[in-house]
Amino acid sequence: MAARPRIKDVAEYAGVSPKTVSNVINNFEHVSERTRAAVQEAIDALGYRVNIAGRQLRQGRTGMITLAVPELDVAYFSELAKHVMAEAGRRGRTVLLHQTGAARDRELAALHGFDAQFTDGVILSPLSLLPRDLATRDRRLPVVLLGERSAKGSTDHVGIDNxxxxxxxxxxxLARGRRRIAVIGGALRGPQGTDRLRTEGYREALKAAGLPFDAGLVVPVEAFHWQDGLRAAGALMAREQRPDALLCLNDHLALGALRALHEHGCSVPGDLDVVGFDDIEASRFSVPSLTTVAPDKQEIARVAVSLLLERIDDPDAAAVRDHVAGHRIIVRESTGG
Known part of the structure; x- marks a missing residue:
């Protein structure tokens, strides 16, 4: 088998120094277009490929980053992981995937790098971390948080405006004429997490429409799984005064709720409208298909990987970055789409 071409071979073919070849590969500005073209021609002719692993080892890095999420069987996190892995691969990095189970000790372990010798940085979606956990973390390990922050201004962060x-x-x-809107997965107290913030947005909309807030229509759940949505919607249907719409704080809850409504003989969107959050793939195939809030998962992944790699390259950069990714409402059959 022929030996793999080296920078020295490319330099000889192009008639330049190995340093010039390195400058072209690293896209340094002060290289003439003529020289750049000659080096690129040599790279193409010889089939030269950058030895990313060797470069990273020389820099004292592993070339691997960690993605730590609560649950991979919640489709939002598995779909997000797919985007993170694709973006990291495009940037020449390998992703180590960890499931924390939303347990604080596992999130703390992720925050401190698990086996830190194997990873250059961590992208973490925490549910149980406390503000002091972030305030006292080891700053030598680059970290980007996803979802809701536990401590403002302490760690790079990517999320949507919940x-x-x-x-x-x-x-x-409300625009569809619904007035008794229940929130499945909502929260009125406790940590300022996703459930609290989304409930706050719900209350803002009611207030702007001049409608009273009924705390009895905010239904907490034990977890954000299919069966929790089914149980919560079933309990609402057992009430004497039923809601006329369900705002479910993730798609798993919404799809479970659709099953409960079917079992209670309720027509969707005839008797009730249903809206979910996350735009997981299953939401397009339910009957009826599910109207949902779609976070831009691809943007979240792209920005999170980019922020982490920038922090890996410059650990001492002072400014903490806080990126708000886009979202949109996708209207489907469950609200008459």
Whole structure:
């Protein structure tokens, strides 16, 4: 088998120094177009490929980053992981995938790098971390947080505007004439997490529409799984005064709720409208198909990987970055689409 071409071979073919070849590969500015073209021609002719692993080892890096999420069987996180892995691969990195189970000790382990010698940085979606956990973390390990922050201004962060997204979803239901809108997965107290923020957006929409807030229509759940949505919607259907719409704070809850409504003989969207969150793939194939808030998962992944790699390259950069990714309401059959 022929030996793999080296930078020295490319330099000889192009008639330049190995340093010039390195400058072209690293896209340094001060290289003439003529020289750049000659080096690129040599690279193509010889089939030269950059030895990313060797470069990273020389820099004291592994070329691997960690993605830590609560549950891979919640489709939002598995779909997000797919985008993170694709983006990291495009940037020449390998992703180590960890499931924390939303347990604080596992999230703390992720925050401190699990086996830190194997990873250059961590993208973490926490549910149980406390503000002090972030304030006292080891700054030598680059970290980017996803979802809701536990401590403002302490760690790079990517998420959506959950208050605005829930407000827009509620406004969509109000525009369809719905007035008794229940929130499955909502929360009125506790940590300022996704459930609290989305409930806040719901309340803002009711207030703007001049409608009273009924705390009895906010239904907490034990977890954000199919069966929790089924149980919560079933309990709502057993009430004497039923809601006329359900705002479910993720698609798993919404799809479970659709099953409960079917079992209670309720027509969707005839008797009730249903809206979910996350735009998981299953939401397009339910009957009826599910109206949902779609976070831009691809943007979240792209920005999170980019912020992490920038932090790996420059650990001492002072400014903490906070990126708000886009979202949109996708109207499907469950609200008459």
């Amino acid at each position: 208050v605005l997204a829930a407000r827009e979803a509620t406004e969509h239901l």
